[in-house]
Amino acid sequence: MKKVLTLFAVLVVTGAVFARAIDEPSKESAIVFVKNGSVVKVVYSSDKESVARVTITDLKGKEVFSEIVRSKKGFSRPYNLSQLSHGNYVVRVSDGRNTKAEVVSLQPDRKVVYKLTALDADRYALHIPALDATEVIINIYDEQLGRIHTEKQNISNDFGRVYSVKNAAGKVTFEVLPK
Numbered sequence: 001m002k003k004v005l006t007l008f009a010v011l012v013v014t015g016a017v018f019a020r021a022i023d024e025p026s027k028e029s030a031i032v033f034v035k036n037g038s039v040v041k042v043v044y045s046s047d048k049e050s051v052a053r054v055t056i057t058d059l060k061g062k063e064v065f066s067e068i069v070r071s072k073k074g075f076s077r078p079y080n081l082s083q084l085s086h087g088n089y090v091v092r093v094s095d096g097r098n099t100k101a102e103v104v105s106l107q108p109d110r111k112v113v114y115k116l117t118a119l120d121a122d123r124y125a126l127h128i129p130a131l132d133a134t135e136v137i138i139n140i141y142d143e144q145l146g147r148i149h150t151e152k153q154n155i156s157n158d159f160g161r162v163y164s165v166k167n168a169a170g171k172v173t174f175e176v177l178p179k
Helices: 002-023
Strands: 030-036 039-045 050-058 063-071 074-080 087-094 099-106 115-118 123-128 134-141 147-155 159-164 173-178
Touching: 030 099, 039 087, 050 074, 063 074, 123 173, 147 159
Parallel strands: none
Antiparallel strands: 030 039, 039 074, 050 063, 050 087, 087 099, 115 123, 123 159, 134 147, 134 173
């Protein structure tokens, strides 16, 4: 009888240890977010086959996208949020063991308002009103789209300058970008 009880106790303890090993979450899964403009790349790695749920919600919790991704050792997938309205969104990845979330802010594309006036064949007047105090990059390109001039300007007041482009080959193009 003692042998039967001992054997039974060994089986119960072994079963409990085995069950705990199955339920123990893996420490070998990782979730990383890489943001580039309106694209969020989710990089998920795991030490074993897994099922992960990717959801995108607004800050009020309204779901705008959801999918289930099955993988053997992980996945890397970009999510383009450019078609969503401007605002903040939460990208969440959960695999039943780990959950990680990242807030993504979608802002409207900033454009710089400016006026360019050709004074003659070689001179141009550039005017940038100080609508918002900002820093801009001014690029000037020749006809073959070779950049012939670049500069940074801090626009805290209305900006105006005459540019002489005597050495440009053909027609010139101005580009004014927000910094």
